[in-house]
Each structure stands twice: as structure tokens, then as C-alpha cells.
Amino acid sequence: MKEELLEQGAMRDEEIRERSLQLRLRAGHQIESEEEMTPRYREVLVQTMLIAADLELMTLPSYFGALCNAPTLDDKISVASAIQDEMGHAQVMYRMLEDFGMDAQELIMGRPPEAFKSFELIEQDCGDYITCVVMMALGDRAGYTTTRDLEANCSFGPYTRSLRKVNYEERFHVTHGERWVRHFWNHSPRTRERVQAAVDLLFPMAASWFGTPDSMKKRTDQLTYRIRGLSNDELRQQWLNEVVPFCESVGIRIPAHFDTTEGRYVLSYEEPIAWDAEARQWNYENRITWPEKFAHWKKGGPIKRAGLERIQNERWGAALW
Numbered sequence: 001m002k003e004e005l006l007e008q009g010a011m012r013d014e015e016i017r018e019r020s021l022q023l024r025l026r027a028g029h030q031i032e033s034e035e036e037m038t039p040r041y042r043e044v045l046v047q048t049m050l051i052a053a054d055l056e057l058m059t060l061p062s063y064f065g066a067l068c069n070a071p072t073l074d075d076k077i078s079v080a081s082a083i084q085d086e087m088g089h090a091q092v093m094y095r096m097l098e099d100f101g102m103d104a105q106e107l108i109m110g111r112p113p114e115a116f117k118s119f120e121l122i123e124q125d126c127g128d129y130i131t132c133v134v135m136m137a138l139g140d141r142a143g144y145t146t147t148r149d150l151e152a153n154c155s156f157g158p159y160t161r162s163l164r165k166v167n168y169e170e171r172f173h174v175t176h177g178e179r180w181v182r183h184f185w186n187h188s189p190r191t192r193e194r195v196q197a198a199v200d201l202l203f204p205m206a207a208s209w210f211g212t213p214d215s216m217k218k219r220t221d222q223l224t225y226r227i228r229g230l231s232n233d234e235l236r237q238q239w240l241n242e243v244v245p246f247c248e249s250v251g252i253r254i255p256a257h258f259d260t261t262e263g264r265y266v267l268s269y270e271e272p273i274a275w276d277a278e279a280r281q282w283n284y285e286n287r288i289t290w291p292e293k294f295a296h297w298k299k300g301g302p303i304k305r306a307g308l309e310r311i312q313n314e315r316w317g318a319a320l321w
């Protein structure tokens, strides 16, 4: 009986701490140390930072092919510099996870590839410079949309401050991507075709970057705790507001448009759609179920396993990353 009462008391204390934290967060309070967190807040924050760190790391294998095949020394330097930026972002984020008792070395070198929480978009092999600049215009733009929201709204002070530099650099990647997408679109019929092909492949993956629609999301802890400020749909909308006018100004065909009835940019298809591996294109007509889509994401993209295994096993950069 006494134990039961003690247990109930402990639960009540926990509930009171939880509620007072949420009230303080709602009033705009910034968290500076672990002591101020409840276990739930801590868990949501750590998960958010871990996903962000894994996404940064995954850019190395994704952009590596483009580094090798870049047509000029200037282009090589640009890709190398973007990869270095991304590794710096990863370093900052894994390092911050050490403050929460995690071991960065173990997180990067010790986890099996399937345990990394990257997304389909960044598990693609850019392979060549044109695909890489399309990735920057669409994909870095998606990442930048998320990290800008985190910098502006995240309730964990050390994280928002660390994102200042990250966002400077992301902006550079996006601008670089857009500049060269426009260049290759106007350079020759062959390069224009290649820009369009890369957009056809990557656009739906970039739109998926922000996750499932709000209507089916059960857990909104990230918003309750103001880890993020904007929901999945709001972030996707922000991204569409930026990429659709850009693509339209270049002349690139995309599966998104301005809906005059709704008064906003919308996708021209309904999720979830299937990737037709044989035809190597998205099948917009034949919709799949969400469990099928989740299974597809879980399998990982073409370079997830190989890329991470290479990071974990290659000694001394022998094959010159």
C-alpha cells in the first residue's frame, strides 16, 4: 500500500514537472541544460538531433560520385567544399549528442547501416555534377527549410545557436545549386535533358523529406516541446513556395503547381506514390499504401548501405574520398 502511494506520488511529480515545462516552453522559454528537461523532452530532442546528424553524414556518399566526375577543377572544389561543410554540420551535431551521453565514434563507426536514420532523397548516388546541383537546388533546399525552422524555433538554446553557421552554409549550397541548374538548362539540349531527368527522379523524394501529411501524424511531440516550430505540411508548403517559382522561372517541368482555388502551391499528385524500378520513374497513377511506402523507405536507397560501410571500413582515405 505504502509503495503504491509512493509510486503514485512520483508519477504526480513527473506530471507536474512535465506540465510546468510545457507551460514555460509555450511562454517562449529557452532550455539551456539537461537538468531543465523532462525525460520525454530529452528523448524527442535527442531523436531530432540524431536524425539531423545522420542526414548530414549521408551527403558524403551521396555527393562523392559528383566530386569524381565534376567537369572542371572549379566544380570539383565546389562539391568538395559542400561535402566539407556537411561533414562539419555532422561533426557539430554528433558532438552535441555526446552531451547527452552518446558516443560520437560509436554512433558513426559502430552502428549497422540500417540503424542510421537518413531519408530516401539523400540515399541516392548523385553520380555526376548535374544531378548534384539539382540535388542542391531541391534537396539542400529541403534540408535548409528544416534547419531554418530549427534555428528560428527550437527551444534548446545550444542547438539553435549551432545552426547559425549551418544555415549560412546551406544557403550557399542552395544558391550554388540553383545557379548551375539554370546554367545547364540553357547550355545545350543534352544538358537540359539531364537536368529534367534528375528533377523527375528527385522532386518527389524531396517533397517526401518532410514526412507524412499532418492528417496522419499521431505524435506531435516535436511541436508540443517546440523542438520544431512548423508541422510537416507547413514545412513542405514553405519548400514548395520556394522551389516551384524557381523551377517555373527556369522552365523545368515539375509535378507541382499553383492552385488558384486553394491560393497556394500544391503537389500535382497524391501521396503515397510508387517508384517503378524497371521503368526507372515515378508512377503517379498507381498509388500504393502507406505501409508499402514505409517498407520502401525502410529498405534504404541505393547507396545507404554501401556508402556507410565505406565510411566505417575504409582506412586512411586510401581511395581518396
Ligand SMILES: [Fe+2]
Residues within 6 Å of the ligand: 056, 085, 086, 089, 143, 166, 170
Ligand atoms: Fe548540411
Ligand SMILES: [Fe+2]
Residues within 6 Å of the ligand: 086, 140, 143, 169, 170, 173
Ligand atoms: Fe547542404
